[in-house]
Amino acid sequence: MIALDLVGVDKNYGGPPVVQDVSLSIEVGETVAIIGPNGAGKTTLFGVMAGETRATKGRVSLFGKDVTRAGARHLAEQGVARTFQVARYFLEKTVEENVVIARLAHQSRYRNLVSKSPRSDDTVDLALDAVGLSSARRRPSATLSHGDRKSLEIAMALAQDPSVLLLDEPTAGMGAEDIPGTIELLKGLRASRPEMTCVITAHDMNVVFALADKVVLLANGRIALQGLPDEVRDAPLTREIYLGNSYREDR
Numbered sequence: 001m002i003a004l005d006l007v008g009v010d011k012n013y014g015g016p017p018v019v020q021d022v023s024l025s026i027e028v029g030e031t032v033a034i035i036g037p038n039g040a041g042k043t044t045l046f047g048v049m050a051g052e053t054r055a056t057k058g059r060v061s062l063f064g065k066d067v068t069r070a071g072a073r074h075l076a077e078q079g080v081a082r083t084f085q086v087a088r089y090f091l092e093k094t095v096e097e098n099v100v101i102a103r104l105a106h107q108s109r110y111r112n113l114v115s116k117s118p119r120s121d122d123t124v125d126l127a128l129d130a131v132g133l134s135s136a137r138r139r140p141s142a143t144l145s146h147g148d149r150k151s152l153e154i155a156m157a158l159a160q161d162p163s164v165l166l167l168d169e170p171t172a173g174m175g176a177e178d179i180p181g182t183i184e185l186l187k188g189l190r191a192s193r194p195e196m197t198c199v200i201t202a203h204d205m206n207v208v209f210a211l212a213d214k215v216v217l218l219a220n221g222r223i224a225l226q227g228l229p230d231e232v233r234d235a236p237l238t239r240e241i242y243l244g245n246s247y248r249e250d251r
């Protein structure tokens with residue numbers, strides 16, 4: 001079954017298209033990585049998948065339903081959750097409070113959001129556990145390491161019980177020492193939630209090749225190549241467009 005289906009998607013911001021004629025089918029449970037040089041259109045395409053950016057042309061379907069004009073809120077209700085390149089959460093709240101708030105916001109229970117002590121539930125516990133932050137649940141979020149802040153953001157997405165998880169640069173800004181831990185965390189998530197579909201944008205090829213079932217190379221807004229990670233990595237076009245200077249063979 002196809003989770004996310006894009007057919008002939010274009011996006012322009014008033015000028016020439018920055019995403020052009022993108023057709024991409026992502027199966028349920030698949031992890032797809034979108035790679036490409038700066039400005040290739042990865043973030044824009046990600047926004048289209050999250051419903052935050054409206055396609056200028058083409059069609060987007062989620063589990064067979066047309067969501068091209070649906071918007072982010074509707075897609076979130078339908079099970080699409082995302083993280084951001086720069087993690088977004090309340091610094092003054094504890095780790096647990098941030099995850100509870102993400103869960104309540106998803107459930108549109110805003111009245112509870114402003115109550116003094118919004119309550120945790122099993123999904124919150126599972127989300128914290130999945131990212132290894134259970135023991136840090138009472139810590140103010142501001143005291144977390146950069147790696148743990150990314151984990152918190154992933155927990156906040158998981159608290160929305162997503163069927164499609166969009167991870168925008170999950171290791172952006174991390175020190176080299178934190179990256180292997182995040183890769184292991186995401187591998188563990190994939191293994192424990194085989195029905196969850198993931199889309200990842202990443203500049204770090206070690207992240208891409210450790211996690212992706214399929215890699216999509218974007219260049220000038222178009223899909224230049226898509227296939228199995230090894231196929232895409234070894235293709236001359238990939239080296240020409242992208243890997244040339246940025247990929248260190250340190251697997």
Ligand SMILES: Nc1ncnc2c1ncn2[C@@H]1O[C@H](COP(=O)(O)OP(=O)(O)OP(=O)(O)O)[C@@H](O)[C@H]1O
Nearest residue numbers: 013018019036037038039040041042043044045218
């Ligand atoms: N809101 C916007 N308004 C106008 N142009 C935009 C907007 N967002 C992105 N662009 C342009 O669209 C093109 C694609 O940008 P996008 O951020 O999607 O690429 P990217 O592959 O994610 O790049 P990076 O790897 O640097 O984050 C760029 O030329 C960018 O300047």
